[in-house]
Amino acid sequence: MPNGPLGDTIEAKIQTYLYGDGETVRADEEDLAFFREHFDELDASDALDCISDHSFSFESDELDFGYGEESEDEEDLEL
Numbered sequence: 001m002p003n004g005p006l007g008d009t010i011e012a013k014i015q016t017y018l019y020g021d022g023e024t025v026r027a028d029e030e031d032l033a034f035f036r037e038h039f040d041e042l043d044a045s046d047a048l049d050c051i052s053d054h055s056f057s058f059e060s061d062e063l064d065f066g067y068g069e070e071s072e073d074e075e076d077l078e079l
Contacts, residue, residue: 008060016052 018024019035019042027035035042042048 009057010060011055011057013053013055015050015054018049018051019047 039048
């Protein structure tokens with residue numbers, strides 16, 4: 001994205017899913033790889049429960065690619 005054209009509008013849709021029963025635990029890298037590989041079949045089988053759906057957009061020239069320069073707000077940001 002740092003090399004993309006300035007002035008374009010970037011749109012994002014973020015969905016959060018639950019999978020399985022029991023206590024909610026954070027997915028690790030192995031879990032994420034499994035879900036990436038099998039997402040369509042899990043979603044089609046109703047094994048996933050979409051619990052959140054958000055959309056937003058912003059202009060590409062609003063991005064700051066100051067990697068390595070964490071602000072206080074960025075330290076608390078988790079994706």
